[in-house]
Amino acid sequence: MKNKLTQLLCIVLTVATLAACKKTIGLEPLPANKITEFKVAVSDGNIFGAIDETDKTITLYLPYYYELDVIEPVIKLSAGAKLSETPAPVAVLDTKKTYTVIAADQSTSSYKLVIKLNQISPLVLTELSTATIATTMAVGAYDVRVQGNFNIADVKKIKAYLVDKADKEYELTPSTALGTTAVSVAMIGGIKTYTYSYLQVPQTLDTGSYKVRVKVQALTAEMKYPVKVVYGRPGINYGPVTVKQGETFKIATGGVVFNDFKEFYITVNGQKTILPIISFTRTEATIRIPDSLPPGTYTPTAAFGTWPLLTLNWSVTVTSK
Template sequence: MKNRYLFLLLLFIAIGFHSCTKTEHFEVIAPNRMIEYKVVNLQDTVIYGAIDNENNTITVYVPFYLGMAVIQPEITVETGAALETEVLPVELDNTVQSYKVRGADGSSRIYQLHIIQQNTPFLSLVWSTGQPTAAPGNQIVQMGPYDAPFFASLYGDFQSTNTSTLTFALINKVTGDTIRPSLATAEIMANNSSSLPLIADYLLNGITVPDDVDSGYYDVEVGFLGHKELAPAPLHVQYHAPIFAPLWSAKVATPGGEINFAAATAPFQYLFIDPKSATTILDGKTFEFAIQSSSTKRNLVLKVPEDFPRGEHGVVPFTFQFGEWSVIELNVPLTINAR
């Protein structure tokens, strides 16, 4: 019996010794890792991206109050590795940016970039009052009493006055066509004025409808800091009948030369839509002034007939036809000099 116990004891000792001396083999980590990703286009600070070497991702969190439109990365890889992707600025809505790192051993790794904008949940857009209207060439307005225009604004929870990430689109409700007005004069303002309605903390205004937009109803889509939201009511685009700017001096030209007329700018920016004809009667004879191709919706250019009489004619009655609007009559001081 003692021999049996001794044999079992020696057997357990042998097994324990064998288990203690067993060699574990760990997977070799390829030398192709990114070790730092930071955003450097901020004043006095940087943002560090979170690098996940298991899932091969980089996550960058961008707070809304920084008002950033793009990030400029600076990337560090481990010793001996090389970054094979060119490091360029990345727009905040970019969802396809990746980076390839190649190790000294020839192995490679591709990281996918994720940019997460830390914003308010919604823009919560609301018009200042009623149904907003607009005429091409003008800012968005709300019509007041006696057709007096009041500029309308979009209020919302913008939480920033920086317009660098702002987008604005008019989407035709019938055709689906998308118009993107210039944002050169757009502004987001903090609503801290006692003269403004207390609808929301911020308002957006200063956006002009392009001259060539068709009439009709348009959904208004605002993009800002990663949000995209439709305004609660569509914008009604309507044309105004053309009106000429006041004539402060005589039109002076030569036969075959040109005279031009500006569209009125008050109380709206009026436009010359679909000009068809411009005629005048002098000494019982009708003369047609040809509409030139250099005309724009804000400036009408006419060619003086070759046989139009020379001289200072004082006030000459002109008749203009634009589209289907009523005929416009205008007295024009006119002087035609000899060549």
């Protein structure tokens, strides 16, 4: 009797188990607010971003040799989803770009774009100064150059700065006063060296000691030894003028600034004749022609501080009132 009860219980349990197996277990639906593919077209194909759903990032590795300033990504989404904004080009140095995906059910998901430039590092610069001698740069001078292993010849991707004690950067801007701004490449001491020339010290900069900092896309480096910014021998822009007796005219500098402007004069009948300096700033001066100055064409000379006299290669033509 006991065996029959045991057999009956087993049969009941078996039937119950089989009945339970017939039930369908429901699965959570997949989110419909995802970025499923992120790619950027390059000269030899496409580069795909790595999408991490855990930390919601898209990491894009860009080799430096493509020399991209911006990327124009192609983005695929979950079926029925859309982006919160129309995709637009993204600067390769942008560190704040995000994408928000809106699903058909209005649920959202945001991804942060992380662009990693695969540059050759570290960035190494050629020192301008030494431990004992600081290189001097004149305020406004446009003959500064920086050298290093930039591995890039695009002047738009290289930035050079003078940096003060408060870590404020002052950019050395390209100048065309001495020639076309460009990056040249040469073997120096057996090392492939890039030279970025014709950079100008800001005309508004204070004199003093500054660090030199260079940025090449995502890389940054500083020279070990600082440089010294000083007032140099000023220059005056080429500019022949014609002016009446008793009137004023202006002279300007696009390079080394005016400092300690002492005299501006011409020679009349063998005699030094002062043309009064009415006012001057670092970049401009106002000069007056005396009422009694005889009409004629004269070559002016300027005196600044203790610098040698600056005889100009253009003329001042004086006419009658």
